[in-house]
Amino acid sequence: MTDRFMDIELSQARWLVMTSYLLALIIDTMVIMQQSSIIAPPLTLMTLLYWTAQLLKNTHFISAFILGLLMDAMLQSTLGVHSMMFIILTFVMLRYRLLFRSHSVIQQAFVVAFYLLFYQILTFLLLSPTLQPGQYSLYWSMPAIGFIIWPIIALTLRWLTQKTTDQ
Numbered sequence: 073m074t075d076r077f078m079d080i081e082l083s084q085a086r087w088l089v090m091t092s093y094l095l096a097l098i099i100d101t102m103v104i105m106q107q108s109s110i111i112a113p114p115l116t117l118m119t120l121l122y123w124t125a126q127l128l129k130n131t132h133f134i135s136a137f138i139l140g141l142l143m144d145a146m147l148q149s150t151l152g153v154h155s156m157m158f159i160i161l162t163f164v165m166l167r168y169r170l171l172f173r174s175h176s177v178i179q180q181a182f183v184v185a186f187y188l189l190f191y192q193i194l195t196f197l198l199l200s201p202t203l204q205p206g207q208y209s210l211y212w213s214m215p216a217i218g219f220i221i222w223p224i225i226a227l228t229l230r231w232l233t234q235k236t237t238d239q
Contacts, residue, residue: 085236093119096118112214113218114143118188120136121184181226
């Protein structure tokens with residue numbers, strides 16, 4: 073990473089951040105409509121975690137709250153549950169984001185898988201999803217899928233950010 077990327081501000085990549093949130097919401101909506109949401113990690117949350125780690129001068133709590141409300145609306149769950157979970161995970165990421173940024177992408181993927189496991193535990197406790205007997209292993213394997221997807225998301229957004237700030 074270059075020093076210029078390390079010191080990026082929201083004003084430099086505002087459209088990229090908003091577009092990535094919108095694209096993640098659209099992909100999450102398509103996954104929900106395909107009934108494969110039990111194994112697919114929430115890309116909206118993963119995108120939020122990425123931008124929370126990269127943009128150091130912002131706290132991202134408002135983004136977490138709004139994205140959580142949109143996830144509640146998409147999933148037709150109790151209003152505010154996903155907002156609360158997104159804010160909790162954003163807070164934890166804010167506490168450790170400098171350490172998180174110092175890791176390689178694979179190490180970051182392990183950390184994100186842990187965050188997704190925490191998200192799954194909170195979802196299980198707060199929303200009590202109804203799972204069929206064969207779906208338990210799929211439900212709890214979502215963090216492993218997030219571990220696989222994280223390097224793609226992180227490297228793509230890093231490349232796009234560098235292209236955006238070079239202009």
